[in-house]
């Protein structure tokens with residue numbers, strides 16, 4: 001995890017102060033790359049505890065083509081709630097009464113979450129994020145990119161066209177309203193020496209909160225694709241556009257940088273699963289994860 005710490009340090013040393021739509025400024029750099037050899041262990045950050053359960057459920061939710069937060073909330077995953085919630089406040093004309101990040105806003109967010117679980121029609125109306133990742137991966141203007149990718153890797157591993165794009169220009173304005181235009185914009189697979197590698201282009205990266213999730217998610221995705229295509233593991237290459245630290249994450253970042261690395265855990269996947277779309281939560285087991293304690297931080301909405 002040296003590489004992740006190098007990225008945080010690089011931003012602290014070289015980053016430029018920038019404003020953005022969230023109201024919380026960042027320090028940011030443009031263009032950066034990390035590489036993780038997936039044979040060396042599962043790249044889950046060890047200098048703070050990362051909630052892997054959220055990552056697995058989120059990935060299965062993308063793969064299922066789901067775009068409503070209800071499945072996530074039902075499974076205790078709360079990382080996507082703030083965006084449909086803010087949209088709900090805006091539509092109901094409540095956003096002035098409940099200023100973002102205030103205690104009243106946080107209390108109302110809890111109510112919103114309860115209603116998503118208990119009231120199916122409320123979830124249908126307000127829990128929908130629009131045509132985000134799940135939609136674009138499984139139904140990009142009628143194309144199931146994920147199913148095609150798996151078939152193409154099996155049939156023609158040497159191809160240089162193993163790409164999935166979540167960036168659908170037609171849908172960007174709709175996504176901007178209820179969710180977010182995709183941050184993990186495009187990814188490509190590569191097969192050499194019977195090993196599968198994956199590279200992600202991430203246009204915008206919240207390095208303290210989002211990036212540990214993104215690394216683990218794409219490492220897991222690569223392992224799943226490798227298993228169903230009968231390939232060994234290669235590298236996960238993580239390429240960034242705007243990589244930033246929010247100003248209210250700087251103390252947490254320094255705290256994390258003061259901690260020592262620990263050995264990487266291993267991810268065990270049920271070897272029986274050979275159909276990419278049949279993976280279930282129970283098919284994944286993380287072993288030997290011994291992280292430092294979690295570090296809390298507020299997500300910028």
Ligand SMILES: Nc1nc(=O)c2c([nH]1)NC[C@@H]1CN(c3ccc(C(=O)N[C@@H](CCC(=O)O)C(=O)O)cc3)CN21
Pocket residue numbers: 050051054077078079080180206209210211213294295296297299300301
């Ligand atoms: N500003 C921002 N940063 C992000 O990382 C981000 C977004 N927005 N919007 C969409 C998704 C949602 N993601 C998120 C949202 C919240 C956490 C978060 O709060 N993580 C905490 C607790 C996680 C938990 O316990 O489930 C953490 O300590 O990692 C992480 C990723 C990643 N994305």
Ligand SMILES: O=c1ccn([C@H]2C[C@H](O)[C@@H](COP(=O)(O)O)O2)c(=O)[nH]1
Pocket residue numbers: 020021180181183184204205206207209210211214
């Ligand atoms: O998987 C994700 C999703 C989102 N982020 C971060 C990156 C930015 O801080 C925000 C998105 O805001 P934009 O104004 O649309 O760039 O969310 C992430 O790091 N990882």
